[in-house]
Amino acid sequence: MPATLQSLSITAFKQAVDAGAIIVDTRPATVFTAGFVPGSISLGLEGSVAEWANALLPHQQALVLVTDAGSEAKSADLLAAEGFTKVLGYLEGGYEAWQQSGEEIDMIIDVEADELAMDLPFDENIVVLDVRRPAEFAEGHVVDAENVPLDEMADLVNIANIEEEQNVYIHCRSGYRSVIAASLLKRQGIHNIRNVLGGWNAIKAETRIKTEKSAAGDTKSTDTPE
Template sequence: MKVEQIYTGCLAEAAYYIESEGEAAIIDPLRDTKPYVERAQKDGATIKYVFETHFHADFVSGHIDLAKQTGAKIVFGPLGKPAYEAYTATDGEEFMLGKIKIKAIHTPGHTMESTCFLLIDETGKSTAIFTGDTLFIGDVGRPDLAQHVISDMTEQKLAGHLFDSLREKIIPLADDLIVYPGHGAGSACGKKMSKETTDTLGNQKKFNYALNLSLTKEQFITEILTGLVPPPAYFPQNVLMNIKGYESLEDVMQRGSQALSPEAFEAAANETEAVILDVRDAQTFAKGFIPNAINIGLDGQFASWVGTLIPDVKQPILLVTEAGSEEETITRLARVGYDNCVGYLSGGIKTWKESGKEMDSVLSLSAAEFAELFSTNPELHVLDVRKKSEYVSEHVVGVENMPLDFLNDHMALVKKDKINYLHCAGGYRSMIAISILKARGFENLVDIAGGFAAIKADGTLSLTDYVCPSTLL
């Protein structure tokens, strides 16, 4: 028997490969199916099942394409009834995989169809549980997402279901079970997940706040719902794609892989009203880019920031990438349902510049340069675009918080009659914010390279006292 976690850091998402006696199962695959197919081929195994723990909100699953490519059966738990061919398991139903069994355990709460899958080895011993978004390491799945798809399903109702699922289905299981969750730290599907991506259930019973048996149901609901921020706009759109089905990734890749000359690129931008998405490194982008382009670098949590900041998954997108990154970019967009990439700039920004077309740039200061300015002019207008919890835990005294997640709600903080200095934690998010603001007509924007980490390392400026983020809501 083999169990492997296939983790994708960009989405903080974990898929799983399980194999026994030449038969394999995949749990919660991403849309690009190649890694799973190749893993099975390496073992000479046939993919028999694709198990889906629920209708995912933060990514488009690869279950449909994977089933078509391999002949595997798609399996959902109770209440999982999609618009395409799939098998709906009953609570407690077992599936043979070689010499092992996989048992469906219905655990509504994150969503109503949420189901965990219990792994039973050749001897009949339960050895692991694949919990999807029901149970994370240090957290549980947020219970407010389904209400954005089903109007009468309130977050309070779902939180109540989650309490019952954890108490009746999960906590009674053996302490030595290995917990394999659907996500790790960085996912928007929970609020305080651990960086660890596996643990024993016994440890989680000791340290996971949501498994605290002293909490009443009412206290649990309050605790789970406190501190949740609104989910990204693309979440309900991804849920519907996972329920209704979607275009094959092969077709999406073919459409997006159109190499466009600067002239054709400019014409396409005008005709389609596409967003020009520049995925180069933030500091490379700052030195020269196409006017009105948005910078979301591939080197960060690219897919989740695209989903957060481009609200419509059907939005036409034109790409500017480093040479050779086109395919990776289109794939990562498709993982979160952005299938309408209409082409990329052939030769990258170099060809645009050589064609003599207009360029824009961003002034970027080092932390030392900024500290010297701020020390002599405390009235400098500085915006910290980190999350509220990051800002509250520690920040430069005298700066304002304008979280990138909710940039639209905080536009009034940007002063048109002053120079606005922006920073985040390390320089990735501040350049995203600046590029969006410039595309909307704001000027006088300066980036602080290296962000808060560099400012803190410089040691010149006063910071608020550090508060452990785990104590923050």
Template sequence: MELSLAQFLDFSKDDAVQIIDTRISNEFLQGYIPGAIHIELDAIKTLNALKIMEQDCPIILVCTEGTEELAIKRFELLGYTQVRGFLKGGFTTWVEADQKIDLIIEVEVDELAMDIPFDEYLMILDIRTEDVYDKAHIKDSINLPLIEFSDPGSMSELDEHFNIYLIDDLGKELLLAASVLKKQGIHNIRIVQDGWDAVEFLKNKFTIVTSKKKPTNTEEF
């Protein structure tokens, strides 16, 4: 269903309603509606596995014009039956109405490398899966797999005084993770362009470590 700006704003007043922005990453980085979560069209299929939201969650969409019906169909195929509609005119309508916007900052990996020695509040948040993280990661980074973002309690140790840099495998899940964190009130976030792939390219600028395997109990009774 096509929603006017007034209808969209009315729906968004309900805390139970989730705004989802399906635009491509480059467009989302130019600005987005505060509280929205970024899930590109091709990534909608991963929602059930990530458990970012329940299937009965009411949804309103912000889409690239011409892709709205496709987005709705993909959500419905996954069992998300409470899609209330999409904003007519998309993000352009929002901007032209002088509504507030939010931004996520993207940095290149060499900026992270330069900041590490000088920023005592810098936190590297690595959202790759635990097994991948254990094989190689930046020293002193924190592992919080994206799948754990469904539990707000997992973010309890993330504080606004930290300067948080997000890393994933290839950079494709960073905007989703960052937008979820921002929705939870954690705003001091930067995403590292191309994720771990970029770190490996400049690995001589980082201290890369592996996780020690947890000892197994071999004692016999």
């Protein structure tokens, strides 16, 4: 483990966050949704941490980590390799210690594609937010879905039109990017969101959900890493 990576007590962790440090949670996305420290950004080690860290995190800002036990050094090393050198430390005992201490927690509600299919015809406030890349979106998407690619969500202007009364169902291709996106929305105080498990892969198999291709639908994209 890097000599500069410190184990932070809950008190020290909270002090760092109060001073402006961003919380990066590198646990798997499927674990993150079940509970996390409020304000955390999900960057699970099972996905493209380097790509999304560079796209979404400011290099100059201090970071603190929440990780699985034994993943502290790997998490810090991956970030350091991308120029994120201000990693102050990791939460001692991880999320479990935070939860057991009685601190406030947050979570993201996961839903299956069939729940989206049931809600679409009847919920006038529903918004399907597709965070895949434009080429992926063009090849097929839910009718009337909004496309805000994940790498554009660091600019708050791109999510400013989400209203408090809207019910936002968010998805990507298979589920990794949508959890990152959901964590970004949560961080901005947008809480009425659902993460569609299995993403587009599950949605396109649900025959009750109307889908379409956009005008650029003949543009082929290769499978992109989550």
